[in-house]
Structures are given as C-alpha cells and as structure tokens.
Amino acid sequence: MKQRPRVVILGGGFAGIYAAMELEKAVGKGEDIEIVLVNRENYFVFQPMLPEVISGTIGILDVVSPIRRLLPRTDLHVRDVEEIDLEKKVVITSPGFRPHPHVIPFDHLVLALGSVTDFRGLRGLPEHAFPFKNLGDALNLRNHVIRALDEASIEHDFVREVARSYPSLDPREIRIVLLHAGERILPEGAESLALFAQDILMRRGVEVRFKTVLEAATGDAATLRGGETIPTKTLVSTVPSFPHPLLEALPLAKGKNRRLLANRHLQAEGRTDVWALGDCAVVPQVDGTPSPPTAQHAIRQAAVAAHNILATLHGRPLRTFDFKGLGKMGALGHRSAIAELPGGIKVSGFLAWWIWRSIYLVKLPGWGRRLRVASAWTLDLLLPAELVQLKLGGSLGVTQEHFEPGQDVFRQGDLGDRVYLVMSGQAEVWRSVDGVEECLGQLAPGDWFGEMALLNETTRGATVRCTKAMDALILPKSEFSVLAANLPDLRRSFERVMEGRRGAAGRGGERRGS
Numbered sequence: 001m002k003q004r005p006r007v008v009i010l011g012g013g014f015a016g017i018y019a020a021m022e023l024e025k026a027v028g029k030g031e032d033i034e035i036v037l038v039n040r041e042n043y044f045v046f047q048p049m050l051p052e053v054i055s056g057t058i059g060i061l062d063v064v065s066p067i068r069r070l071l072p073r074t075d076l077h078v079r080d081v082e083e084i085d086l087e088k089k090v091v092i093t094s095p096g097f098r099p100h101p102h103v104i105p106f107d108h109l110v111l112a113l114g115s116v117t118d119f120r121g122l123r124g125l126p127e128h129a130f131p132f133k134n135l136g137d138a139l140n141l142r143n144h145v146i147r148a149l150d151e152a153s154i155e156h157d158f159v160r161e162v163a164r165s166y167p168s169l170d171p172r173e174i175r176i177v178l179l180h181a182g183e184r185i186l187p188e189g190a191e192s193l194a195l196f197a198q199d200i201l202m203r204r205g206v207e208v209r210f211k212t213v214l215e216a217a218t219g220d221a222a223t224l225r226g227g228e229t230i231p232t233k234t235l236v237s238t239v240p241s242f243p244h245p246l247l248e249a250l251p252l253a254k255g256k257n258r259r260l261l262a263n264r265h266l267q268a269e270g271r272t273d274v275w276a277l278g279d280c281a282v283v284p285q286v287d288g289t290p291s292p293p294t295a296q297h298a299i300r301q302a303a304v305a306a307h308n309i310l311a312t313l314h315g316r317p318l319r320t321f322d323f324k325g326l327g328k329m330g331a332l333g334h335r336s337a338i339a340e341l342p343g344g345i346k347v348s349g350f351l352a353w354w355i356w357r358s359i360y361l362v363k364l365p366g367w368g369r370r371l372r373v374a375s376a377w378t379l380d381l382l383l384p385a386e387l388v389q390l391k392l393g394g395s396l397g398v399t400q401e402h403f404e405p406g407q408d409v410f411r412q413g414d415l416g417d418r419v420y421l422v423m424s425g426q427a428e429v430w431r432s433v434d435g436v437e438e439c440l441g442q443l444a445p446g447d448w449f450g451e452m453a454l455l456n457e458t459t460r461g462a463t464v465r466c467t468k469a470m471d472a473l474i475l476p477k478s479e480f481s482v483l484a485a486n487l488p489d490l491r492r493s494f495e496r497v498m499e500g501r502r503g504a505a506g507r508g509g510e511r512r513g514s
C-alpha cells in the first residue's frame with residue numbers, strides 16, 4: 001500500500017502552528033497527507049501578550065493554547081528535536097518515557113524553530129540576565145519582580161522599626177533604566193511614533209539611555225562599556241537573539257545573522273522538500289529586503305509554505321510570498337500604545353491601545369482564549385493587579401555567578417547561605433577589626449570559600465571582594481549541609497581547610513577564606 005506523504009513541521013510557534021492549520025484545512029477538503037508537528041511544549045504561546053502576564057493583567061494560561069486542541073488532525077510529538085538528517089530525510093527527537101530516541105522520516109520538512117536567546121560570550125549575562133521570550137521567562141521575571149518588591153518592603157519595615165517614621169515603599173524609589181545601543185528606540189517604526197513612545201516612557205520615570213552598550217552583569221549591577229555601573233537586582237535582556245543551533249549545523253545556505261536563507265516560495269535555498277519560515281529564516285519581501293521577525297509575517301509565510309508543499313506534491317505552480325505588512329503596533333502599558341496602520345496612518349495613546357487590544361483579541365486562537373482574555377481585561381479595570389508569586393518549588397542546586405572587580409561576594413556579618421568554588425578570576429579576603437581592615441589572603445581558581453560560616457552556623461567572619469573578573473560555582477546551604485552530613489570525608493576535608501585557615505588567620509597568612 002502506498003504511504004501517505006508525510007509533512008513534518010519542527011516548531012510550534014506562529015510559523016509552525018499556522019502552517020499545520022493551513023495543511024489541516026486541506027486535509028479537511030480531502031487532501032491525503034500526514035502532518036506531524038514536533039514542539040518542546042504541548043502548547044502554543046501567543047508571545048505578543050507575554051508582557052501582560054508580567055504585569056498581571058491577564059493570567060499565565062490565558063496566553064497559551066493547547067496544540068492538540070488547535071490542531072486535531074495533526075500528530076503532535078511533544079519532544080525536543082535533537083538532530084536533523086537531510087540526506088536520510090529523518091528527524092531525531094529526544095527520548096520520552098523510554099530511553100531511546102525517536103526517528104521520524106519525512107517527505108517534506110518545515111523548519112520553524114524560531115530564534116534563541118543566547119548570552120554566551122557576554123560576561124555575567126548567562127548567570128544574571130533574565131531572557132524574555134517564552135512563558136517560563138515571563139513567569140520567572142514576574143516572580144522575580146514581585147520578590148524584589150517584597151524584599152524592598154521588608155527592608156523598609158526593618159528601617160521603619162529602627163527609625164520609627166519611615167514611609168512605606170515609595171514608587172519613586174523604583175528605578176527603571178532602558179539601555180539602547182542605537183540612537184532611538186523602535187528603529188523599525190516611524191520616527192514620530194518612536195519619539196512618542198520614548199516621551200511616554202520618560203514621563204513615567206523610565207531613564208532611556210541611547211548609544212549605551214551593556215558589557216557585563218553581576219548579581220548586583222550592570223556594567224556599561226566605558227566602565228560605568230548601574231546597581232540592579234533585575235536585569236532583563238531581549239538581545240541578542242540567535243538562530244537555532246540545530247539549524248546552524250545543517251548544510252543549508254545561511255543569510256544575515258546566520259538565519260536560513262529561503263526563497264520567495266519559502267523553500268530553503270537549493271531544496272524543494274525543505275521549507276524555512278518564521279524567525280529562523282531570512283525570507284525576502286517583494287522589495288528584496290528580509291521580512292522582519294514578527295508574528296504577522298510568520299503567519300503569512302506559513303500560509304504560502306503550506307500552499308506550496310501541496311502544490312509540489314501535485315505538480316502545481318508555486319505561490320510567492322507577497323505580504324507587505326499590515327503596519328506596526330506596540331503597547332506601552334497604562335492604556336497607551338503606538339500604531340502605524342496600513343496607509344501610513346499613525347495613531348498613539350489611548351486610541352492606539354484600544355486598536356492594539358481589539359486586533360490581538362481577534363488574533364488569539366480559539367474563542368475560549370478570547371473570552372478568557374476579554375474577561376481578564378474587563379476585570380483588570382475593576383480589580384487591583386495580581387501580586388501572587390507562583391513558586392514552582394524545587395531546589396536550585398548548583399548555580400554559577402559572575403563577579404566584577406570591586407564587587408563584594410559577601411560581607412562580614414552577612415548570613416552564611418552558600419559555599420563558593422572559584423572557577424576563574426581572583427578575590428581577596430578582608431576582615432575588619434575595630435574599624436581597621438586587614439587583608440587575610442587571596443582566592444584563586446580551585447579555591448573554596450564561604451564554608452566556615454556554614455559549618456560553624458555563624459555569620460560571615462570576613463568580606464570576600466572580587467579583584468579580577470571572577471566566575472564561581474555556588475552550592476546553597478541546604479545542599480552543602482546534605483553533602484557534609486552524608487559524606488564524612490568531604491566534611492573532614494572542609495574542616496581541615498577551615499583549621500588551616502584559622503591558623504593562617506592567626507599568623508596573618510596568605511590564602512584564607514571566611
């Protein structure tokens with residue numbers, strides 16, 4: 001029996017989902033094809049509304065739709081794509097319950113894996129910057145912001161108790177700084193709208209800084225090119241965005257920013273059975289310039305790709321991607337937005353915000369989600385913002401942190417809550433006695449520190465200050481205690497180090513911790 005042609009779609013974002021939707025419509029009309037979609041999550045994320053999740057205007061689940069419900073005729077594999085073999089025409093996905101990978105052969109392959117946020121090579125960003133791309137990022141950031149506000153208000157309560165007359169947390173004390181390497185924000189839109197957005201942000205107290213490049217990050221500060229530091233506990237970075245590493249390894253032509261080069265039929269250059277669309281591809285527009293990485297372009301590319309896959313299967317002529325864009329919109333919060341509509345009409349403020357909401361509400365897939373979001377927006381007019389911090393539990397385990405020269409890793413008198421292992425860089429140990437600071441020694445790669453306060457259940461006996469950009473592995477107290485209790489040799493070796501340090505501290509020795 002002849003097998004049905006199989007179209008395998010990689011990625012369940014705007015490009016992948018809408019390509020599958022178009023193919024499903026054809027199946028509904030009698031087309032005899034098999035559609036397989038592989039996506040990491042079993043839901044589709046409506047990314048344009050992610051900022052509203054952070055502000056708490058809508059619920060976390062309001063921006064996602066289960067893919068199975070959106071695509072009832074598609075065979076969904078909730079897996080990670082691990083390998084693509086274009087020669088053998090197979091895709092290999094990660095193991096599921098059973099420990100063996102899954103091999104999916106294809107006749108046509110749709111590459112729609114989007115882009116990835118990649119902080120590699122940027123000092124301290126992998127450890128300390130919050131990316132903002134998917135639902136998990138939005139949830140983490142929201143939790144973190146709520147935690148930062150909670151912490152700030154606790155500190156104030158403390159101060160109030162001491163000083164008896166401190167006002168509660170003052171919104172003016174919350175500092176938001178927007179760094180931008182270019183000369184104006186939203187360079188892809190009309191200048192007048194960008195200036196409007198800029199003006200609104202500034203009037204709300206956001207410090208907007210142009211031609212400013214972030215060079216490094218620590219848990220306490222952002223370091224700018226030129227050396228200036230901005231103290232912060234919350235650093236969000238939406239750049240840089242890279243093409244998917246899986247696609248980089250493929251023997252296919254790449255364009256700007258190493259994205260896959262597609263032609264106006266959406267075929268990956270040089271192939272008739274591989275289609276590249278969405279943020280992972282460079283798709284030429286009518287005027288030859290590459291399509292911007294937006295949802296509206298991904299959706300239109302998906303429709304053309306689906307049409308052309310079927311046309312290829314039946315030997316019919318292919319369509320070209322002629323979409324010119326419907327305009328640009330951006331919400332600015334507080335019921336304000338900017339919009340550049342078809343025909344060059346520019347709108348800003350409340351009217352733009354209303355248009356923004358109406359359009360995105362209609363674009364949300366499925367009536368159920370539209371109803372949920374519409375009611376959340378209505379309730380938002382009446383109720384205060386949601387402040388619940390959704391902790392998902394679990395231990396943090398071993399983490400990594402970056403420190404810049406001059407930064408204190410911890411200070412004398414702090415609570416001992418973790419142990420550190422220096423991976424690279426250097427630090428010094430300083431102890432203050434009667435107001436006089438004394439350097440007790442240096443810490444270099446391979447040195448542990450911070451264990452004394454944990455083993456002795458006391459506060460930090462000294463300050464550790466970074467002297468040369470340092471990366472350290474960090475073991476939280478709970479994990480360290482479990483290891484020390486169950487591995488007697490480990491505990492003994494730490495105790496020996498501790499004894500040595502105590503002795504050295506007495507003699508004013510060289511390499512000591514705290």
Ligand SMILES: Cc1cc2nc3c(=O)[nH]c(=O)nc-3n(C[C@H](O)[C@H](O)[C@H](O)COP(=O)(O)OP(=O)(O)OC[C@H]3O[C@@H](n4cnc5c(N)ncnc54)[C@H](O)[C@@H]3O)c2cc1C
Pocket residue numbers: 010011012013014015016038039040041047048049050051079080081082112113114115132133134244246277278279280293294295296297298329
């Ligand atoms: C916060 C935010 C707001 C935005 N606002 C707007 C807006 O207002 N208007 C607009 O037009 N555009 C907006 N965009 C851009 C728009 O969301 C993207 O252009 C669009 O999502 C691109 O679609 P895509 O399918 O190419 O990629 P994505 O939507 O990123 O989808 C890629 C999919 O591939 C999956 N995937 C990746 N790697 C693997 C793997 N190895 N195995 C399995 N699955 C994998 C991912 O899980 C994801 O589901 C916004 C983007 C963000 C992040």
